[in-house]
Amino acid sequence: MDDRLSRVFSALADPIRRDMVARLASGDATVNELAEPYSVTVQAVSKHLKVLEEAGLVTRGREAQRRPVHLEAEVFDLMTKWIERYRREAEQRYRRLDAVLAEMAESGVERGRTDIEGEAS
Incomplete structure (x- = not known):
């Protein structure tokens, strides 16, 4: 449990990732939708999402062509x-x-x- 908790708090240490979590609290979003307000590349957003995913904070689904990110x-x-x-x-x-x-x-x-x-x- 402590390792998982450490990963969660570490993932939330970054302000962009905290903001993404806050935005996902109101509903699922795609990587492109999550990337919109930031002045970083979609690849950078994907890396942030990977950290959140490894911490168990988000999962990625598949709906036809859309791959929404879901808050856990x-x-x-x-x-x-x-x-x-x-x-x-x-x-x-x-x-x-x-x-x-x-x-x-x-x-x-x-x-x-x-x-x-x-x-x-």
């Missing part, structure tokens, strides 16, 4: 599970920190009262 949603489940695990761990650490800070604030208020009362005596 289950890969996002893999990423989400990994991210969610660490998000929960971080959230638990923050909750513990909040509790410690609240405890410190309460004991500081009590000490402050004692110091003030001590000065008044």
